[in-house]
Amino acid sequence: MPNPTAAMLVIGDEILSGRTRDANMHFLAQELVKHGVDLKEVRIVSDDREAIVTTVKALSETYDEVFTSGGIGPTHDDITADCIAEAFGCHIDVRDDAAALLRAHWERRGVEITNARMRMARIPDGATLIDNPVSIAPGFTVGNVHIMAGVPAVFQAMVATILPRITGGQPLLSQSLRIERGEGEIAEPLGALAKEYADLSFGSYPYSQNGVFGANVVVRGVDGARIDEAMTKLAEMFPA
């Protein structure tokens, strides 16, 4: 059975404007590989209602699982929860279970309960909450879409909660070989090897370092013994 497929949606003007370099995508990609879920596509859109609604719908219909990051805080630009409700046609309001979590947390810390803060308890009807051990305000799952915070520490904690709920496939294994030759030189024998091992995927990632060109060749697949075999042949073809 093929692995389940996934997409990620990053919501954030701060990334599109070059102010912040996204960290969550790289983290999620690494976690999904280990869990046997194939990340097929990532999209980054701005804090714009129509862009978020349209993209969530498209990704939710195309992939088995969708992960979003960003836009679930208390400020005026945090519109993700409302957009998700719109995309799925659910009612949304401050929900008792989420409000109770937040109230208990704030009372313990002596934090004033404001309307703005209570925006973080706006959860679409029928959604399942995702625990936030870092700052309590929960994420949530609607259908196959998992809505998580953009702050990396919170995002990572939410991914840790959500992944065990998702049935993964076979973890994708990989090995790589650094070959100090230009890609033009390795392309033909590498292409032939890729045809011979059609059950594996062969990627060639060029680099230039101090004016010298080379490539990291990565062999990926679910069968470790086959990868070993292909790597041995690869190393013989391109001795250091």
Place this chain on the structure above:
Amino acid sequence: MPNPTAAMLVIGDEILSGRTRDANMHFLAQELVKHGVDLKEVRIVSDDREAIVTTVKALSETYDEVFTSGGIGPTHDDITADCIAEAFGCHIDVRDDAAALLRAHWERRGVEITNARMRMARIPDGATLIDNPVSIAPGFTVGNVHIMAGVPAVFQAMVATILPRITGGQPLLSQSLRIERGEGEIAEPLGALAKEYADLSFGSYPYSQNGVFGANVVVRGVDGARIDEAMTKLAEMFPA
């Protein structure tokens, strides 16, 4: 007149599998802001023909300019040029001008000219070449889509070539204020200020550091004096 809009398409299994952390998106985002082009969306897809063709078409129809990175080398997984030709319905083959550039470069360096290497001279009919001062193999522009290499040094050089060809708008200016209070506390006054300065955009980006929560508030717009004014009010609202 509003600024031109742009999208970026990153082509690469190595990013979706978590092996590599993309650097080109962050670089392009920063360059576009300076040039007055609004980056509205980024998509990352795998080295898959259908995904690339479909995505290029969709982005090209939606935005003024589209920038792609990756998949134009000589190896079997470099399929971007052929996908672009398919998306635009153009013929593609080794083109004389690109081949001449590469041949001259390789002859100078005593590099053997192989069929695989010549793949890098496959350029769709009607495309305009984009100079590659780093490793010669050119990028190219078809319609409103600019096809560039994934290797960061080459990508950056190609962006430097292409940006002066694009009519930009007004550079987006921004100022930020680090506020050491939880977003819940600043959300209401910030929302009111954002309404008062509707010509500017206000983003709030929460952080947590050593267990303390705060937010970086970023005010963006094209009128520097208006941003100064809003920042002064913001600093008065939240004295350090």
